[in-house]
Amino acid sequence: MTNRTSLQKNLGIGLTLGVILLWLLGVIASGLVAQHEMNEVFDSALEETAQRILPLAVTDILNRETGTGNQRAPAMKDHDEYLTYLVRDDQGNLLLQSHDADPRVFGTLPGEGFSNTSTHRIYGASAVSDTIYIEVAEPLAHRREAALEAGLALLMPLIFLIPVSLLGVWWMVRLSLRKVVEFQQSIESRGAGDLSPVAGDRLPKEFEPIAVAVNRLLERLHRALEAERSFTANSAHELRTPLATALAKVQRLKTQVQSDQLKNNVAEIEEALRSLSMLSGKLLELAKAEGGGAISQSRHNLVPILAMIVADFEGQVPGRIILNLPESEVNSFLDPDAFAILVRNLIENALRHGSHKQPVEVSMVNDGTLRVCNGGNIVPPEQLALLRNRFARSKTDAAGSGLGLAIADAIATGAGLTLHLRSPATGRQDGFEAELNVAGAR
Structure with a gap:
């Protein structure tokens, strides 16, 4: 298998990431709009507070009997003030302040309109011919906290929407590509002989x-x-x-x-x-x-075919072949005629080029491994590598065309099998062995 990803996987991941990205962009845009609107509301609240308190403060200051010194507005009960204010004259002298106001937050001299410090948003207004000023301050941290809470409120639904979107996208992609996947599996599962x-x-x-x-x-x-x-x-x-x-x-x-x-x-x-x-x-x-x-469209039991071919050779060379068959069937997509040609050539090669004093061993086991082994001289590695070629022969005096192993290898290759040639044979000091697993034909 290759490392290429599937179309279904690419579409699922791509669409899911696209949906998530669009959701996040929507949340960010909504958060920025909400923050802008909240700033306008907060600024309006500052301005409204200043305009409502200023007339009361002026009346209180002008009606005082003890002069114009600073007074602190009493609190009805303890509470946190998000809005604090100072009332000063044009020289910056304190005339009145809210109970929790910190004069260090405000500037040295009062002013009109909106201004910012590192920690507060301030709005100032004046009265009595610009002789009395009121300044209302709001912590910027309060605004940031409100913006953060609004952003989290917009973001929280994504915790549920993203998994739902993921499942919905994957389900839709799988449903849309179901017939394509079935088409791919039908081609992948069929054997090489199914046309x-x-x-x-x-x-x-x-x-x-x-x-x-x-x-x-x-x-x-x-x-x-x-x-x-x-x-x-x-x-x-x-x-x-x-x-x-x-x-x-x-x-x-x-x-x-x-x-x-x-x-x-x-x-x-x-x-x-x-x-x-x-x-x-x-x-x-x-x-x-x-x-x-080399491939048929259905499986065939190859054990009877092997037994029949060995029986034919027994009539020609009695006692030269030892046959071992499996106890169960060995079914394979290998074409029966092609299997017969392959086995016949392997046995002919073993009889012709093997030692006449030693029998040829032909065996098949339950997993489909076919093995043809004969005694004789060891074939050098450089010659062994060439025996699959047409008209290639090892150094021998036996007659032959040099095509037997080439035919067997061509059939094995056409069936998707690997023909293993070994010399010396497995478990021996001499001889030659041909082995392949016919059950793996495809």
Whole structure:
């Protein structure tokens, strides 16, 4: 599998992050608007407070009997004051102040209008020909606290809305791409030999051309494979028949001639025809192995096929093969004909190039591992690496075309299997071994 992420995952993450980002931008914008509106309300409250207190303060100051000294407005009961005020004359002398006011917050001389200090927002107004001033102060921390509480009030719903949005986005994406995922799984799960059309009639509109293109490709591939198989079968028939006819005629001629020299010449022709017939058969097997017909559309039990092939060899070389079969079935998508060709070539290779004094061991276990082992000289590593190539042979005097292992390797590769070649054989000091797991065909 690759590291590429799926379309469903990309859409889910992208849409979720987009929704969250839009929510946060909305909260920030709402918070800024709320803060601006609250500042206007607070400024209006400062101005309104100053304008309501100033006439009362002027009346109180002008009606005093003991002069114009500072007086502190009494508090009805203890409480925190968010708004504090000072009443001063134009020289800055205190005339009246709220019970919790701190003169250090205000400037040295009073002024009119709005102003800011590092800690407070102040509004000033005057009366009696600018001789009496009132200044009302509000802590900026109070405004920041109010803005923070408003922002949190806007942000709190996101704690619930974000998970709901996440689940909603993922559910909608999964629902929208459900048919696409089913289409992907139907292609992924089918074996390599299944060339039937894929169902794409319920795909979203954007994916319909993909299904159509895939089905067209599968149809063309199916026709190409059928044509190749037909050609291989026809070629085998057309080649074997004249070769067999020629061989029969040569054998008949051999019985009719009297001259020893002529008999030897006819015998050489007979052997050449036999070699040509064997080579043509191997080449046709190689063409079939490389033609993509190694996989079938359904599973088959390969144990009876292996037993039948070994039984055929037993009739030719009695006692040379030791067969071990599994107790249960070994089912595989490997085409039965391709499996028969593969096993026959492995056994022929072992019989032809192995030691004639040692038996050939053919075994299959329950997990599908097929092993063909023979005794004989060790094949050097540099030669072992070349034995999969066409017409490649190790140093041996045995007859052969050099195509047996190439055919077996082509079938294994076409079925998605790996043919392991070892020399010496596993658990031995000599010999040669071929091993593959037929249950893994796909």
